[in-house]
Amino acid sequence: MTPQIAIVLLTFLLFVVLILSNKVKIDLAAMAIPIILELTQVLEFGEAWSGLVNNSVIMMASMFVVGTAVGKTSLLGKMTGAIIKPGASDLKIMIGITIPILFLGNFVNGVATLSIVIPMIVGICAEQQRPVSKFIYPACVLAHIWPGFLPTGGNAAMYLQHNAILENLGGVGTWGFFTAMINKIPIEIIVIPFLLFVTLKMAPDLGNIPTKQEGAAADAKVADNKAKASSTTLTPGQEKFTVFIFLACIVGIVTCALLGFKTWYPATLSAFILTASGSMTIKESRDAMTTPVIWITVGTLPLATALSKTGADQLIAEVFHKLTGNLPPVVIMISMYIVCMVLTQFMSNLAVGSAFRTLAAVIAVQFGYDGRAMMLSAQEGASNAFMLPTATPAMMMGYEAGGYRIKDFVRMGLPVTILMTIIFAIYTPNMFPLVP
Numbered sequence: 001m002t003p004q005i006a007i008v009l010l011t012f013l014l015f016v017v018l019i020l021s022n023k024v025k026i027d028l029a030a031m032a033i034p035i036i037l038e039l040t041q042v043l044e045f046g047e048a049w050s051g052l053v054n055n056s057v058i059m060m061a062s063m064f065v066v067g068t069a070v071g072k073t074s075l076l077g078k079m080t081g082a083i084i085k086p087g088a089s090d091l092k093i094m095i096g097i098t099i100p101i102l103f104l105g106n107f108v109n110g111v112a113t114l115s116i117v118i119p120m121i122v123g124i125c126a127e128q129q130r131p132v133s134k135f136i137y138p139a140c141v142l143a144h145i146w147p148g149f150l151p152t153g154g155n156a157a158m159y160l161q162h163n164a165i166l167e168n169l170g171g172v173g174t175w176g177f178f179t180a181m182i183n184k185i186p187i188e189i190i191v192i193p194f195l196l197f198v199t200l201k202m203a204p205d206l207g208n209i210p211t212k213q214e215g216a217a218a219d220a221k222v223a224d225n226k227a228k229a230s231s232t233t234l235t236p237g238q239e240k241f242t243v244f245i246f247l248a249c250i251v252g253i254v255t256c257a258l259l260g261f262k263t264w265y266p267a268t269l270s271a272f273i274l275t276a277s278g279s280m281t282i283k284e285s286r287d288a289m290t291t292p293v294i295w296i297t298v299g300t301l302p303l304a305t306a307l308s309k310t311g312a313d314q315l316i317a318e319v320f321h322k323l324t325g326n327l328p329p330v331v332i333m334i335s336m337y338i339v340c341m342v343l344t345q346f347m348s349n350l351a352v353g354s355a356f357r358t359l360a361a362v363i364a365v366q367f368g369y370d371g372r373a374m375m376l377s378a379q380e381g382a383s384n385a386f387m388l389p390t391a392t393p394a395m396m397m398g399y400e401a402g403g404y405r406i407k408d409f410v411r412m413g414l415p416v417t418i419l420m421t422i423i424f425a426i427y428t429p430n431m432f433p434l435v436p
Contacts, residue, residue, distance in 0.1 A: 030299025140398030340381030
């Protein structure tokens, strides 16, 4: 083992330890990577900080601006009010809650979605005189599985980010614009109805019905959150213009993806137009582009370059080969999935996904596997995070807001976890074979 390989492996180990300890924010831990690699001269300046000019970073930043602008409109309230009427059944209430979750999930992650939706659920439950424990858990799972399905928001650039990792390792980027969406189709088709018709019934009635005063306070919090999220109020004309630009942006991205053009052009142009027109202020756009996801990407992309440049990727692959032996490809995929799924119950899914995504790419490149198959195994395994509140910040938010006990989480989460694992084991290895 050369000194440079040792530095790269120790840097990767340090990154994993920091994010799994929950004592350092993931974006801060990620930004330590290019600093260490440049200071130790493993990478040159341009290599260490190449993430700052990476096309996936530019596209993500642009789409966060577009998503924030759409979030300032009044679409959310109109969607919910159209479904939930006085005396509505639990199913209708849950459907009314589902619609804004699906809408918000196109632009922001589960935590951001729930920060808006949980106060709204409290207000609805106060009005309908229903316990919040019936709706919070299904809402948390929905807020977790939906982001990343449609290639919108920051997710529009996810395929570029994955391809960049594979290419930095010396492999071929096989991810396409619709790869994640194709993989998630059976999850959304099967799990969403399961949540509405099964998990909703399994959710306990803990008697935590909000008072009218609590409901009013929750409604005020929703309004306050929206006020804090935007320093400007959109006029009716600006709302229509913002929605039009958003729709045009999505159509443009999809069209470019289908025709083989650069997909970040429509995103960047839309962000510029929304800011120049006044729908977004300069400060709002700047704040939207400084999300931790951007810095996690900037920090972790150089790691793949360093692994390939020093030969550390070959060393990791050799260790993996000794552990897996001659296992069939489908077993290798499922094994990676289960390892990530088990780990993520006890620590942040983002931490597990960040650590194992690069490892999966290294293994794929070294053994000639399809990069999509191996990286999906790690990504989807880390996303199967529903049995314990420690699995993801979104589930922790739900655990506290719903007043649940650990046994409630395990009882509701175990069927969802098993169902997700079965879907992956049957669908993904056939749709994205490990060996082309």
